[in-house]
Amino acid sequence: MSENLNQPIIRMFHVFRQYGAQKALTDITLDIDSNTFLLVTGPSGAGKSTLLRMLYLAEPVSQGQIIIDGINTSRISRRRKPVFRRNFGIIFQNYKLILTKTVFDNVALSLEVMGERPDMIRKRVHGILRTVGLEHRQHAYPITLSGGEQQRIAVARAIVRNPKLVLADEPTGNLDSDSAEIILNLLKGIHRNGATVIIATHDRALIEKLGDRLIQLDRGMLVGDFKNDIRFSESVDRDSDSYN
Numbered sequence: 232m233s234e235n236l237n238q239p240i241i242r243m244f245h246v247f248r249q250y251g252a253q254k255a256l257t258d259i260t261l262d263i264d265s266n267t268f269l270l271v272t273g274p275s276g277a278g279k280s281t282l283l284r285m286l287y288l289a290e291p292v293s294q295g296q297i298i299i300d301g302i303n304t305s306r307i308s309r310r311r312k313p314v315f316r317r318n319f320g321i322i323f324q325n326y327k328l329i330l331t332k333t334v335f336d337n338v339a340l341s342l343e344v345m346g347e348r349p350d351m352i353r354k355r356v357h358g359i360l361r362t363v364g365l366e367h368r369q370h371a372y373p374i375t376l377s378g379g380e381q382q383r384i385a386v387a388r389a390i391v392r393n394p395k396l397v398l399a400d401e402p403t404g405n406l407d408s409d410s411a412e413i414i415l416n417l418l419k420g421i422h423r424n425g426a427t428v429i430i431a432t433h434d435r436a437l438i439e440k441l442g443d444r445l446i447q448l449d450r451g452m453l454v455g456d457f458k459n460d461i462r463f464s465e466s467v468d469r470d471s472d473s474y475n
């Protein structure tokens with residue numbers, strides 16, 4: 232992705248997403264600046280996952296446009312999508328690690344597909360595993376790790392290519408509070424290093440602690456957009472029932 236700090240990294244114009252008669256997102260218009268730490272909140276079924284899936288090109292818009300780093304995502308051919316997606320780090324609630332590969336190989340894979348040299352891959356993967364505190368588990372298989380450790384590997388995999396944009400869908404949804412804290416600190420570190428981080432969550436603790444900006448979805452509509460100032464915490468207090 233090109234470096235363009237003055238342009239929003241993501242622009243959405245009147246985006247709709249429907250599944251048959253079911254409306255998942257309705258008329259979303261939104262700019263997201265580079266290097267924002269954005270929380271996407273709202274009750275279950277609000278459209279958070281759908282929004283993220285459209286951003287990483289897992290589903291098309293039904294109507295409207297999404298521009299990422301100056302590129303209209305509807306114009307990206309099916310063949311080019313995996314290449315475009317390499318610009319992102321993606322983290323899922325259920326980790327989605329490859330269970331037949333070791334920790335090292337799970338993280339290395341995304342560098343291998345880019346044709347990086349083996350010595351460079353080794354160095355980079357070791358460095359990232361050190362960052363997430365799991366270098367000593369590099370030969371382990373995911374099934375032998377705790378949920379929190381598996382999510383740390385998923386974070387390592389997401390950031391090993393140094394992406395400008397990291398998308399995380401309920402990354403702490405399956406974790407105890409200590410593991411969640413570790414994941415959040417890693418995501419904060421990624422943001423401090425210059426990436427734009429977008430997290431879909433209904434984790435109340437996370438919402439209270441974090442984020443430059445918070446948007447709220449409800450039944451597919453954008454119903455709130457707050458900067459991390461006094462209004463931010465007021466809105467969370469007022470609407471706290473929605474997050475539980």
Ligand code: ADP
Nearest residue numbers: 250253254255274275276277278279280281282
């Ligand atoms: P959230 O992540 O906020 O819980 P989702 O984005 O998963 O919400 O879902 C938004 C709405 O779209 C819900 O009503 C959901 O049932 C519907 N939806 C999501 N994915 C599909 C799908 N593949 N087919 C039909 N309806 C879907």
